[in-house]
Amino acid sequence: MTTLPRRAFLLTLTAAATVAAALATVRSAAAQPAGKKLTPGPRDVLIVIDVQNCFVPGGTLPVKEGDQVVPLINRLAAGFQHVVLTQDWHTPGHASFASTHGGKKPFETVDLAYGTQVLWPDHCVQGTADAELVKELKIPHAELIIRKGYRKQIDSYSAFFEADGKTTTGLGGYLRDRGLRQVFLAGLATDFCVAWSALDARKLGLSTYVIEDACRGIDVDGSLAKAWEKMTKAGVKRIQSTNLAV
Ligand code: VGL
Ligand code: ZN
Numbered sequence: 001m002t003t004l005p006r007r008a009f010l011l012t013l014t015a016a017a018t019v020a021a022a023l024a025t026v027r028s029a030a031a032q033p034a035g036k037k038l039t040p041g042p043r044d045v046l047i048v049i050d051v052q053n054c055f056v057p058g059g060t061l062p063v064k065e066g067d068q069v070v071p072l073i074n075r076l077a078a079g080f081q082h083v084v085l086t087q088d089w090h091t092p093g094h095a096s097f098a099s100t101h102g103g104k105k106p107f108e109t110v111d112l113a114y115g116t117q118v119l120w121p122d123h124c125v126q127g128t129a130d131a132e133l134v135k136e137l138k139i140p141h142a143e144l145i146i147r148k149g150y151r152k153q154i155d156s157y158s159a160f161f162e163a164d165g166k167t168t169t170g171l172g173g174y175l176r177d178r179g180l181r182q183v184f185l186a187g188l189a190t191d192f193c194v195a196w197s198a199l200d201a202r203k204l205g206l207s208t209y210v211i212e213d214a215c216r217g218i219d220v221d222g223s224l225a226k227a228w229e230k231m232t233k234a235g236v237k238r239i240q241s242t243n244l245a246v
Helices: 004-027 066-078 171-178 190-203 223-233
Strands: 044-049 082-088 109-112 115-118 144-148 182-188 207-216 237-239
Touching: 044 066, 044 190, 066 182, 066 207, 082 171, 082 190, 144 171, 182 190, 190 207, 190 223, 223 237
Parallel strands: 044 082, 044 182, 082 144, 182 207, 207 237
Antiparallel strands: 109 115
């Protein structure tokens, strides 16, 4: 035998390593070595939470700087093959509105059948301009819009489960059926709908990233710090948009 078989063997090894590396990239962004930027792959989905007129300045429940995430989210979304959007979508007289509970003011709480509910100004009422997606949000390839909070007696911060913790929006099943196993979250508000969605994504066993600078919080009574603490404990990964190769 000459040295040729050995060379051929080495070449095969190199080719195998290249294929393995390519597969790792395709399989999951998390498979990339630490320090390297994450590249969204075909099993990854960006979930854009509640980028609606109600949550930006001028809306009924404005989140400070809520409008500032829009150009960033547009850019990030262009780097994801799969994008899902959510819309807070309440009935008039919704149980989460302070106005529904005589004498209560926004940001006070009330005890409902499923637990303590923070009360909000009337917001995101179905079919109103206030509930529409912000018009500067440009994600034409988004594959699904999930509406939530449309049952008069139950709020739903999370994109996965309503506030009773049982009623599902269908998003978990949708992601499972589509083979989307790793979620990246952006949008409004960090300490409510983004955090609750992230925590439920973890409950469903999904690998979960929150892109901090692509979110803004409401921060009522220290809710922002509390939300990050809960998310970190649950294994949610806190990243910045600069950690993504998009
Ligand atoms: C939200 C409060 C009430 C949110 C929705 O999108 O974070 N917050 N409804
Ligand atoms: Zn709401």
